[in-house]
Amino acid sequence: MTLATKFASVATAIVAGVVLAGIGAVWTVMHRMEEPELDAAVAKSHELARDVVGQHLRRLALIDTSLANDPPFRAYITEADALSVLDSLRERAALYQCDRLIVTDRDGRLLADTKHPTAVGSDLSREPLIGPALDGGAQSGAWLDPTGGLFLAASAPILQGGRDVVGAIVALDATDDALALELRNAIGSEVAFVTGSTVSGTSIGIATGAVGQALGAQPLPSRLPLESHEYAAGRFDLPAIGASPAGALVLLRSVERELAPLRRVRAALLIAGAIAIALAIAAGTALAGRITRPIADLAKATERIAQGDFDVRLPRPSADEVGRLAAAFGAMIVQLKEKEAMDTYLGGIVVRSQAGAAEPTWSVAPETPPATPDLGERFEARGLLGRGATGTVWRAYDRAIAETIALKLLPRGSVERVGREIRLARKISHRNVVRIHDLVDTPAGPAIGMELVDGVPLAALLGRERLPLGAALRIARQICDGLAAAHAEGVVHRDLKPANVLVDASGRLKIADFGLAELTGGGGGHLAGTPSYMAPEQTTGAPVDERTDVWAAGVILYEMLCGRLPFRGDDAPRLYGSIREDDPPRPRSLVPDLPEALEAIVLRALAKRPADRPLTARELDEALVSAAPSGMSI
């Protein structure tokens, strides 16, 4: 997964999360609003329906009044002229668009009924609608006629002379589909009239079968699925005449229509959310691509460099962190290139040196090779590595650790002198210091087991030519590193010289023979060290310290940069004199293009008084780094 993908994913995930959480919250709130919304809609419908039904009943009552107060009509009643009464009722029913009109005489006997013109004479005086009217009181409400039809009805007495009841009149409207539709149009809800579980009229046009059963259900569920439509439902008693309600009104609000605004908002919310997330993905991807492209380029460049291809193009530098990283990386690549070139160069010299040298690879004084020593049971000599003033160094197989090491044979009796120092030096563990494994006894005498370095002494390189500046600085810095590590353990080399600085084919350097200075001349009050690299204080037998090694490093640096030693003498006393007294030739007088700062460092390291030199190897190293020509990696 690329960084861009990660960025885009994270950005998208965050935006999507926030958006989804927001939508979720609103969604939940809106979802919770649905049920109360539906219940409120039904309740509102009921209020409206109550008003409309009330208006309807008042209208029926008005029809009653208009007839009851009509003098000729009253005259018909008093004369019990059923035909004329019926005719008038029909006329008025048509005029007022009233479904049915009923008139009784003063005793409650049916005089005329527009619905049953021939049914005359039956006694209706016990009907809760008629009885009270005969007693002078008007009634209105839902009425179940003797045949089971549910009506909205209003009854009124017919008075003669303002007092005498001569009959009763009832205006009725059937609770049929037409009335349901009229009600629906007035209140905007689907409506059904129900008597018990019988549906007398609906505005949805179906009052039979499953729908009828569902509408007549008692108790009525608050959500009613009817004919693929879901309704919020409520059942409300119609105004009663007498004690118990004769019928009920079922009000239905289409869930879909009622929740449409809510659901539209929700849909809009979803769409907006989807758009937001899509935009977030697009923007996140684009932005992540833009931000990370330099990083991706950088990563690609790094991979190519790791494969050894330094010819890479880096992202254009910009002001941000990535730009700075790219710039730094660019500088690093330049340094790496140089470093690689340097290591290749150094390695080349080493390889050439090895190839050109006969076995052993090096020696201070060419002599006939010594006989292979008896190294005892543990070690097996496998060839001479070198021969110096202190003894021979053998490539030896250490059976105890099953590893080939370098074994330096020491003169017999020397262990007493150097044992302490060697034990100290053993503590040094650094890539630029030859690791001392052990101080052992062999039949051939005491020996030091050391890390085997597959390289050549620096001395072998210096004999040939002046080293290029970069190579010289690389070597000098590694010497400083090694010295610093030793000094940290409290070990001073005292005999640092190109002969015991080993360089391997990859250009890595290791300082050998820490702790052995005693063998070559002794420390303390004795003259020790190799004359050319001895510090002034060594020539006089003055105390030595880290700065003595700094001097030696300075001499080596001088030699590498200038191709010659800083101090010369035909014999040791003259050399010592020169070391103590003479200023070395200025490096720039020998190598004019040498940077001045470098010259100053070399000269500082070769200060006669230790106090004037860089105090530590680390300080020398830092000075070298800052004196290196800009852009040069060392």
Added chain:
Amino acid sequence: MSAVLAALLLAASVRGTVTITGKKSEALDPSRAVVWLEGSTALPAAPVKGVMTTRSKTFTPEVLVLPAGSQVAFPNEDSIQHNAFSSSEGNRFDVGLYGPGPGKDVVMRAPGVVRIYCNVHPQMAAFVIVTPTSLAARVKPDGSFEITGVPAGAYELKAWDERGGTSSVPVEVKPDGQPAVSVTLDGSRFKQRPHLDKEGRSYEERGTPDYP
């Protein structure tokens, strides 16, 4: 007697047409229009017996022309009770509610237009045109009319229609005849208004609670 006879012998007919114009100057149906003569020669009207039948909640005929003093019977051929009344000045009457049967007679005394209604059924309306003389006629559906037995003399020909009102034209009747008369009634301003019941109330109003 001889004078009457002589007059009759000398009598002529007045012919003509009645045109009723509507709002858009179109000719309206003239079949309910009535014409009569009023004039110089006092020719007494001979009362007749007219009949205005109540049938299927309609007064039949809708228009009746009678000389003053004539009697109009109101038989009821429906099975329900009806009423006939008029509030027209000079001929107020109310026969009350009456069931099927020959009904009551009413004498139309004063010349003029008598509007007759049923107090039960507002849709029932008829006109009795009481003329001063017997010289009257109904206009035929084609607009023509003929008044016969008119003695020679100077008259005012009056034409009436519910929509066009009354209009008069002078007519000189000669024994040897005269040109046809043409009368135009302007019905353009006519507006049908619901009539009131015999109490002077609108039929709709009387159902209201404050109706006595």
